[in-house]
Amino acid sequence: MENRKVFMNRHNNLLQLEEHLYTLVDVEQPNVFRNLFPYDEVPKIAFNDRIVPHNFPEEIWITDTTFRDGQQSRAPYSTEQIVTIYDHLHKLGGPKGIIRQSEFFLYSKKDRDAVYKCMEKGYQFPEVTSWIRASKKDFQLVKDIGMKETGILVSCSDYHIFYKMKMTRREAMNHYLNIVQECLETGVAPRCHLEDITRSDIHGFVIPFCMELMKLGERYKIPVKVRACDTMGYGVNFSGAVIPRSVQGIIYGLVTHAGIPPQLLEWHGHNDFYKAVTNSTTAWLYGACGVNCSLFGIGERTGNTPLEAMVFEYGQLKGTLDGMDTTVITELADYFAKEIGYKIPPRTPFVGKNFNVTRAGIHADGLLKNEEIYNIFDTEKFLNRPVLVAVSNTSGLAGIAHWINSYFKLKGSEAVDKNDSLVLKVKDWVDKEYDGGRVTVITDDELIAVINDVRETI
Known part of the structure; x- marks a missing residue:
């Protein structure tokens, strides 16, 4: 501790001790936090009463996964439907582009046709981005299409590293870094999706890995984004809750310890425990500029954070909608009901038949x-x-x-x-x-x- 630097924090004018540097903990046996996640019992929410300070960014925004995660739980949209929805997202986001990006699959001709047609619109926002398998061939495809960024899956819990990938933490980390480097070498900005972060060893794997990601971004002069994915919906926003379930604890660690700038950090939530919206709002409040959502929460299992909910969360936090046209939400609900045949539960806030x-x-x-x-x-x-x-x-x-x-x-x-x-x-x-x-x-x-x-x- 004697060697750690003391410096003035200009945000609060207090002397601050330099944060501890975390290194990879390459364990022999997986740490699955069985004390918090006993599979034959209800998961536990534990507290250590460590309070994280608010760190609300000057700018916040929404990113969209309607055509990616949203399509993993329903019949695929047609090319025409994707383009129509994309037009509506552009209108909803308003002149300031509060809906900043929308991500697409590139696997099928239908998906690629939709990408081309959406890009032909020439909209600045939502920016068309992709989600691909981690291979050099797919990175080149992204570049050839003209995209600047793509999502890459980098599972980060020992559940995935040991049980699914059959690797050690160091093997997984080296594997991911090689993939990200290949992406950077093609000139495409990677967006690293930290799958299952709310069951991950934040200090022993996630932070050391993200520190290396930031170093790669600096070396190649290309920003490396990080998406913190609450894949199973275990995140909680209670003050003093322990990581890896604490949303504010995760965001604090990624910003303060891993050095991720807020503009390169976003939260991706699921609603398994009814907490998708509050967790996404919490991510904003504690330092993530972006929250990733899908229209009407359509997504795997219980779904993703509903995009329309975060539009109104934005308005409540910022005191302004910043030009977002919220009547488009009703237009989209009508389109989904009449043209796509999707039945929105009648008591769904903002869009259900009976909500008001x-x-x-x-x-x-x-x-x-x-x-x-x-x-x-x-x-x-x-x-x-x-x-x-x-x-x-x-x-x-x-x-x-x-x-x-x-x-x-x-x-x-x-x-x-x-x-x-x-x-x-x-x-x-x-x-x-x-x-x-x-x-x-x-x-x-x-x-x-x-x-x-x-x-x-x-």
């Missing part, structure tokens, strides 16, 4: 008086989705009045209140339906027919 629909009569009464009472924000402005009330046996007069006003876009003096004769007669019909044993929600078509009948009698 209320059925409770007491809530409907509040909405009728002021929609801010029960709506998260102006959903009509941001998502082109006016707040709605579904009519059922609990909707009451207020719910029916709100449905009529919303559906027919009646405002001001044209709007009906809950004591209007039209509302009273529709309510009588609804009550008779449920008194007769009905248990389902009244459909829009039924309500329209009843309203038309009632209007003829008024």
Whole structure:
């Protein structure tokens, strides 16, 4: 410790001791953190109460994996569908390109055709990047297509190194560094996907490996990006949790100990324990500029971090959407439903059919008086989705009045209140339906027919 340098940290004006340098720990037996991940028990979340300081970058952004990880859990998109979605991502990202990149497979002709068509658009953002097998032939393919960057899989937990690859840590590290060097020699910037980082030995393998990656980047004068992949969704954002499960602990280690600049670091989360969104936000807060997402969270098993969720996380953290056109989120949801045939669960935030629909009569009464009472924000402005009330046996007069006003876009003096004769007669019909044993929600078509009948009698 006596030889470690003391220097002034200009961010907080405090003297700071130079961080410890971590070297590869080449163990004979894999460290699978059995104390945290007993396979026959629920995983453990342990704490050591070591607090990591916030390190929110000046710029943050979103990267997209809809056409890569998103295609690994569903039928492949057609070339036309990929190009249409890509157009929408460009529009959603706005003039500042908050959706910075989108990654593509290059394996099939369909994938390559989509890449060419998207690149022909000439958009600066999202930049078209690839994800390939780690071979010199594929690196050359990336360069020939005209891409500046590609993703490379570099699994980093002992689960993968010992059990899948049948290597030691040193063998794996040398293997990965040789692959990355081959990529750099072709003039392509590698993006190293640290698979299964939340079960990895952060100090004994991940940090020493990433330090070598940074050295290669300096030698070749080409940036080497690092994507921290929470492949199994084990990451947690609780203050004082231990690594490798602590998201802020991982990000701190990669930035402070491995020396990765925030602009070269991104987080890729999965939702196995319902933590994909909060973990991605945490990665931003503690020093990663990028979070990797897929539309509607479509991805392996429980899926990836939903891209649309991080758009609104961005807005909440930055205090501005920076020009992102959030109405495109609804356009994309409609496109997926009508053109692709994907069924979005109805209660999915921002995009589900029922996300801003209320059925409770007491809530409907509040909405009728002021929609801010029960709506998260102006959903009509941001998502082109006016707040709605579904009519059922609990909707009451207020719910029916709100449905009529919303559906027919009646405002001001044209709007009906809950004591209007039209509302009273529709309510009588609804009550008779449920008194007769009905248990389902009244459909829009039924309500329209009843309203038309009632209007003829008024």
